[in-house]
Amino acid sequence: MSITRREFLKRGTIAAGAISLLSTTKIKGLTNYPKGWKGRERVQEIPSICEMCFWRCGILGNVDKHGKLLKIDGNPVHPLTHGRLCARGNSGHKTAYDPDRLKYPLMRVGKRGEGKFKRVSWDEALNFMTDKLKNIKEEYGAESVGFFPHGIQARFFEHLMKGFGTPNIAEPAFAQCRGSRDVGYKLTFGNNIGSPEPLDFENTDLMVFIGTHIGENVFTGQNLQFGNAIERGAKLIVVDPRFSVAAAKADYWLPLKPGTDTALLLAWMHVLIYENLYDKKYIRNYAIGFDQLKKHVKSCTPDWAAEITGLPASLILDTAHEMGKHLPKVGVHPGRHVAWYGNDSQRGRAMAILTALLGSYGRPGGIYLSSKIPAPHYPSAKNPKPGPRADGAGTIYPFGSLGLGITNGLVDATHDEDPYPIKAWIVYSQNVIQSIPDPWKTKEAIDKLDLFVVVDILPMEQFLYADLVLPEATYLERYDDLYTVKNAKIPFAAIRQPIIKPLYESKPGWWIAKETAKRLGLEDHFQWDTIEDYLDYRLSALGKTLKEIQNTGIIEYDKDPTPYYDFSKPIKFKTRSGKIELYSQTLKDYGFDPIPVYEPLDDVPKGYFRLAYGRSPIHSFARTQNNEILHGYMPDNYLWINSTVANKLGLVDGEYVNLENQDGILSDKIRLFITPGIHPESVFMVHGFDQKSPFLKLAYKHGASDTYLMSRVNVDPLSGGTGMRVNFVRIIKNGQPIMVSGAVSVVAKFKKTLKSSVPKKRIVVPEATQEAGESEEGC
Amino acid sequence: MQENIRNISFKTFAKLCYYPDQELADLLFDDVITRFLSALEIENSNINQLTSWLKTFKSKEELLETLQVEYTHLFITSFPSLHAPMFKSFYYENEILGMSTEKVMDIYDKFNFHVSDDMAEPPDNLAIMLEFVYRLSELENTYEDQISFVKNEILSWIEQLEEKINEAAEIPFYPFIINTIIHYLKNDVTQYEIKLAGAKL
Ligand code: SF4
Numbered sequence: 019m020s021i022t023r024r025e026f027l028k029r030g031t032i033a034a035g036a037i038s039l040l041s042t043t044k045i046k047g048l049t050n051y052p053k054g055w056k057g058r059e060r061v062q063e064i065p066s067i068c069e070m071c072f073w074r075c076g077i078l079g080n081v082d083k084h085g086k087l088l089k090i091d092g093n094p095v096h097p098l099t100h101g102r103l104c105a106r107g108n109s110g111h112k113t114a115y116d117p118d119r120l121k122y123p124l125m126r127v128g129k130r131g132e133g134k135f136k137r138v139s140w141d142e143a144l145n146f147m148t149d150k151l152k153n154i155k156e157e158y159g160a161e162s163v164g165f166f167p168h169g170i171q172a173r174f175f176e177h178l179m180k181g182f183g184t185p186n187i188a189e190p191a192f193a194q195c196r197g198s199r200d201v202g203y204k205l206t207f208g209n210n211i212g213s214p215e216p217l218d219f220e221n222t223d224l225m226v227f228i229g230t231h232i233g234e235n236v237f238t239g240q241n242l243q244f245g246n247a248i249e250r251g252a253k254l255i256v257v258d259p260r261f262s263v264a265a266a267k268a269d270y271w272l273p274l275k276p277g278t279d280t281a282l283l284l285a286w287m288h289v290l291i292y293e294n295l296y297d298k299k300y301i302r303n304y305a306i307g308f309d310q311l312k313k314h315v316k317s318c319t320p321d322w323a324a325e326i327t328g329l330p331a332s333l334i335l336d337t338a339h340e341m342g343k344h345l346p347k348v349g350v351h352p353g354r355h356v357a358w359y360g361n362d363s364q365r366g367r368a369m370a371i372l373t374a375l376l377g378s379y380g381r382p383g384g385i386y387l388s389s390k391i392p393a394p395h396y397p398s399a400k401n402p403k404p405g406p407r408a409d410g411a412g413t414i415y416p417f418g419s420l421g422l423g424i425t426n427g428l429v430d431a432t433h434d435e436d437p438y439p440i441k442a443w444i445v446y447s448q449n450v451i452q453s454i455p456d457p458w459k460t461k462e463a464i465d466k467l468d469l470f471v472v473v474d475i476l477p478m479e480q481f482l483y484a485d486l487v488l489p490e491a492t493y494l495e496r497y498d499d500l501y502t503v504k505n506a507k508i509p510f511a512a513i514r515q516p517i518i519k520p521l522y523e524s525k526p527g528w529w530i531a532k533e534t535a536k537r538l539g540l541e542d543h544f545q546w547d548t549i550e551d552y553l554d555y556r557l558s559a560l561g562k563t564l565k566e567i568q569n570t571g572i573i574e575y576d577k578d579p580t581p582y583y584d585f586s587k588p589i590k591f592k593t594r595s596g597k598i599e600l601y602s603q604t605l606k607d608y609g610f611d612p613i614p615v616y617e618p619l620d621d622v623p624k625g626y627f628r629l630a631y632g633r634s635p636i637h638s639f640a641r642t643q644n645n646e647i648l649h650g651y652m653p654d655n656y657l658w659i660n661s662t663v664a665n666k667l668g669l670v671d672g673e674y675v676n677l678e679n680q681d682g683i684l685s686d687k688i689r690l691f692i693t694p695g696i697h698p699e700s701v702f703m704v705h706g707f708d709q710k711s712p713f714l715k716l717a718y719k720h721g722a723s724d725t726y727l728m729s730r731v732n733v734d735p736l737s738g739g740t741g742m743r744v745n746f747v748r749i750i751k752n753g754q755p756i757m758v759s760g761a762v763s764v765v766a767k768f769k770k771t772l773k774s775s776v777p778k779k780r781i782v783v784p785e786a787t788q789e790a791g792e793s794e795e796g797c
Numbered sequence: 798m799q800e801n802i803r804n805i806s807f808k809t810f811a812k813l814c815y816y817p818d819q820e821l822a823d824l825l826f827d828d829v830i831t832r833f834l835s836a837l838e839i840e841n842s843n844i845n846q847l848t849s850w851l852k853t854f855k856s857k858e859e860l861l862e863t864l865q866v867e868y869t870h871l872f873i874t875s876f877p878s879l880h881a882p883m884f885k886s887f888y889y890e891n892e893i894l895g896m897s898t899e900k901v902m903d904i905y906d907k908f909n910f911h912v913s914d915d916m917a918e919p920p921d922n923l924a925i926m927l928e929f930v931y932r933l934s935e936l937e938n939t940y941e942d943q944i945s946f947v948k949n950e951i952l953s954w955i956e957q958l959e960e961k962i963n964e965a966a967e968i969p970f971y972p973f974i975i976n977t978i979i980h981y982l983k984n985d986v987t988q989y990e991i992k993l994a995g996a997k998l
Contacts, residue, residue, distance in 0.1 A: 036833035040805050044820065045812050047925040048905070048932055049913040084902050086894050115892040117882050121873055122917070127866055136862075137816060137869040477874065521893055523917045646891060713874060 202366020261695025295342025297377025307601025347383025360732025
């Protein structure tokens, strides 16, 4: 190869022009440092907020001389998390540096689902999208564009979509998560519960968790508060068909039959009322409908509930007595993901009514009140008046959120083209195929679209169907809107700021929205010049500039730090009557039960199990399975199955099985976790596994997907939320169903091994769950 | 003169490894690159096959579109096979900007280079690394550094990249290009070692 120019030219006379042409070719990946350059900045610690899940704990990014993020620590000045992070928060850098992440805008060149794309410039991408949006708006109206956002990062684009004129904005935080709870509490107290749940862990004497999974559904701040409360000696009642992490800390574990929670709640009310244990003064002064409630729960005795729930009546009675003893310092946790059975708003209301009877709403040790934090919005042009919604919020589902919308309602409308055709979807940081049940319907709805845009960080399954993919910068690479937390005892604001530069051509959400606005002629909605100007404006009412809080990332607002009612003054609740509504005339007027009624669910068919799903502390939804560290800790999910049932079926712990649901849909293989800690009627798996996008090299086809087994839902008639625990599965081993013979009705006793150094807490389990000859002590 | 050809070779290889632009399509369509490669007489390089493949395109635009779709498929997304990331730290640490990237950045720093602000690829992207050798070759007294960089920072992983390209490629272009680059680089190192051995003798 060592050749001279002369030899070279001799070898290829026709190459004569090549050298001169190639020497003028432009390549420009490298540049010289400017003259006088003295090296990179020193190592830095940059405060921001996490987004590995939606709790947004305070973080400090440790950056090296090359601008590389080496590790993430907790921000010690964060008022809720005090420098602590969970496993996911600590692993965030692996998401930023994930080789599978979306790197450039991509335009589909193959068929939908084929995954064939061409890299395009941002200009081409945004022009393509906005041309299509304009055409669709002209032909079908602005409302024919559906927007599916998630998180604060999507707020700028949401602002844009409102300016564009569509009413069809929906995120799963309502219909697939906490919407029904908020409806129940709002109908009772006039307020949503909000986030994080304002349970006064600091002052409570007794915590009551009904399907609340602190320890598995990890919010670092709430975990800390919970741990401190336990350490302080606060008692804990856990109602859960599964021996959850919280149940392991409980004084009382009530493993009721799935779907019977409302019966238990009514029985507790019965005991509190008929044994005169409730907070009489609080109810007399601030509530209406007590007499109707008293009459309503008269027959809901512990014996009645015992029959339904499978719990011993004595346990129902004992736990009610505990509540009566500790009121008002009883914190009934309102729950978070409550989209269970389709009757969830009424269950939420039953929990709210119980809270009222305990006198603990707006009182120390119960539920504290949220406070205000001034953070004005940047002046913007007025939004046009939107047309009628397609998702049914406020109409078919009278209490559906107009702010958060009903995702499944929007999918249905798109699928059925009813009440009108939806022609475009923009999905922003949301995972519509994994987070909304019945993914087949979602895909069929996508098929009906003229335009499907995905803005995301990773190539999730929905990416395969996208016409246009826009790569968003990760939370470590961007500014976002100001994060204000009203549900803290001292409300505060936190900033998200870039710790590292956006990789490849990913862009922050504010930039994507502002650039899109320019092309849609909606610049008036984004009147700020830079994101720094925008944040400065929002912070102005707090008396600070962005620059002034960049070193800490946080600003507290402690003007009125008493988050409880002042009973020396008149109190007006934001309900129709101005009082706590134990009986709801509003519900009655809409034709719903004014006081919650227990309605039995469909029985589990013989040979099947009710499919329950939930969280793990290692993963967030279906979002983190491709993170190398988290994948290392938990690459697959397991199927929890009751040990008595498993023994009868001849199943072995750790073996792989498939699941088939009531509609014949088969899951991928999943490993068994055989445990006495789950009700025999139910099986459980962690949500978010079996990612179907082959672009996610680590997560692809690991474990089984709960969503893909959800071919049915019960829609809550009040909120429109999807009850998802209404699917049944049977076990398939070596291609054959494994059948149970006869009903199994006894919960095996859970044998828990405690390290001697850990103080032993007495967990009360129903007698019926204890095997003869064994005492309660060992539990 | 010989250095000049070597320097243009690295520049051309870098150009071939960046995302295809109109200029690259023009140079390919007009046979400029194939003529150059052919004259290099790289061992095992079946330049005629590439030339005839290029002849199947009716226009530069069609060629550019094909190259861009294939580049996206191979190095950015690829479906249904695993894609072939074109940066070193994927093969070392399975992440973007791994420790091995930092080593590469340190070397760039040493010679007063950094990745341009408008370049979206990470510093250990093959195209940038080849461009670096080209830039070094324009500086005096860097021959040994160039060879050391080629040997330690490029040849150490490029064959794994080739394997992935061969698995996923839908057109013959990139398998040919990567194979040609590998042969050239290996030969370049061998020539240096022969020279070195000669000098010692
Ligand atoms: S709980 Fe964990 S993942 Fe969620 S915001 Fe906090 S640190 Fe991040």
